[in-house]
Amino acid sequence: MPGYFVKSAMPSSEQIEEVFHAVLARPAAERNTYLRESCSNDAGLYEEICSLVAAWEGDQDFLNKPALETGLALLTDSPSESLVGKTINNYKINSLLGRGGMGEVYLAYDLRLERKVALKLLSRPLVDGSAKSQIINEARAAARIDHANICQIYGLEDFEDNTFIVMQYVQGITLADLIRKGPVSRKHLFDLIRQIVSAVGQAHSQGIIHRDLKPQNIMVTPNGQVKLLDFGLAMSITTETKDPEKKIKRLSKVRAVPGTIRYMSPEQLRGEDLDSRSDVFSLGTLLYEMVSGANPFARNSDREVASAILSSVPNPFRQGSDRIARFASIVQRCLEKSPKERYDSANEVLLDFDRWLRRTRSHITKSHQCTCFAG
Numbered sequence: 001m002p003g004y005f006v007k008s009a010m011p012s013s014e015q016i017e018e019v020f021h022a023v024l025a026r027p028a029a030e031r032n033t034y035l036r037e038s039c040s041n042d043a044g045l046y047e048e049i050c051s052l053v054a055a056w057e058g059d060q061d062f063l064n065k066p067a068l069e070t071g072l073a074l075l076t077d078s079p080s081e082s083l084v085g086k087t088i089n090n091y092k093i094n095s096l097l098g099r100g101g102m103g104e105v106y107l108a109y110d111l112r113l114e115r116k117v118a119l120k121l122l123s124r125p126l127v128d129g130s131a132k133s134q135i136i137n138e139a140r141a142a143a144r145i146d147h148a149n150i151c152q153i154y155g156l157e158d159f160e161d162n163t164f165i166v167m168q169y170v171q172g173i174t175l176a177d178l179i180r181k182g183p184v185s186r187k188h189l190f191d192l193i194r195q196i197v198s199a200v201g202q203a204h205s206q207g208i209i210h211r212d213l214k215p216q217n218i219m220v221t222p223n224g225q226v227k228l229l230d231f232g233l234a235m236s237i238t239t240e241t242k243d244p245e246k247k248i249k250r251l252s253k254v255r256a257v258p259g260t261i262r263y264m265s266p267e268q269l270r271g272e273d274l275d276s277r278s279d280v281f282s283l284g285t286l287l288y289e290m291v292s293g294a295n296p297f298a299r300n301s302d303r304e305v306a307s308a309i310l311s312s313v314p315n316p317f318r319q320g321s322d323r324i325a326r327f328a329s330i331v332q333r334c335l336e337k338s339p340k341e342r343y344d345s346a347n348e349v350l351l352d353f354d355r356w357l358r359r360t361r362s363h364i365t366k367s368h369q370c371t372c373f374a375g
Helices: 013-024 028-039 043-058 067-076 131-143 175-180 186-205 276-292 302-311 322-334 346-363
Strands: 091-099 103-110 115-122 153-159 162-168 218-220 226-228 235-237 248-250
Touching (some): 013 028, 013 043, 028 043, 028 302, 091 115, 131 153, 186 346, 276 322, 276 346
Antiparallel strands (some): 091 103, 103 115, 153 162, 218 226, 235 248
C-alpha cells in the first residue's frame, strides 16, 4: 500500500469488478500488460487489481472460489466500515487512511500514550493465510532499523484473530506527488536526496534490502523530512553462506507483485538472487526521476519497460554545469546493468554524494530552480 498516509480517490467497486473479471479472463502471461493498458493513468486502480490478482493466484484457497467473488471479497469483507469509531486494544480508530488488496491503514489515537498513530491491518480474508506472516515480518524488518528517515514501528499487536502493526503517523505527501507538482529548488532537492540515500544506507547496514524503492513509498512531511515506508517486500541478507550470490533469505512469502517494474533492477526482473546492489539500481532510477522529472525507463508497456531496464542506457541529464555532470556520474554508476559495476551499497552512494555536495554547496541557493531535464 504505497503512499498509504495520504488520502486519494478510490476506484469504484464497478470499475474494480469489471477490470478484475477481464484480467482473470486473460492468459496469465498477458494479464499484467492488459491491466496496464486497461488502467491507463489510474495508478490506484492498477495497484488495487494487482494486489487482488496476486492474492488470487498465490493461494490455493482462492483457487477454489469463483474469481470474481474472491476479488470482491477482498474489498467488501473487510473491517474498514466497522472499525472506524471503535477502540481496539488501546487505540481509538478515527478514520481510514488507505487501502489495498492486502489490507487497510487507519489513523488512530493511542489512548495510553496520547498520540496519533497509524495502524496497518490485514483484510479479513487474508488473516488466516501467509499474509499474516508477511505483516509480522514486515514489522520486524522495519523495527530493526533506527533512522530518522524511516517510518518508526511502535509495536505489533493482536486483535481477535488479526495482527496489526502500530506505526508512526506521517503527515505529508508522497515523493511521487511532489515530483508531479513541478521543479523543486536545488537546495531542497539535494536535501531530499541525501535523506533518502541515508535511509536506504541504514537499512543496508542492518542487512535489509527494501526491494521496492519508488516515489510512492517515500513520504515528505511539511517541514521537508523524508520518511521511507513499506518494508512488505523486504529481504534480509544473511551471513550463513560464503557465496555472495546466495546470501539471501526471504523475510516473507510475498503475496503481491514483487516490486514495481519501472524501478526494478535487471537482476530483479530476471528473478535472480538479490543483494544491496539491486536497491542501488532502484535508487539510481529514483534519483534520475527526482532530478529530471521523468523515469529513465518509462515506456508504453511493461514489456518495453523491462526491455529498457535490461538493455537501454538512459538519456543523460542536460548538463547545464560541470557540477550537474559530476552528480550525473553518480546516478550513472547506480544504473549500471551489471551489479559488479555499481556501488556495493547505498552507504557508498552517500559517501560519493556527500563529497560532491561539499564541493558544490556554495553554488546551491534556495532560489535556484532545478532545470536539468533529461534530453
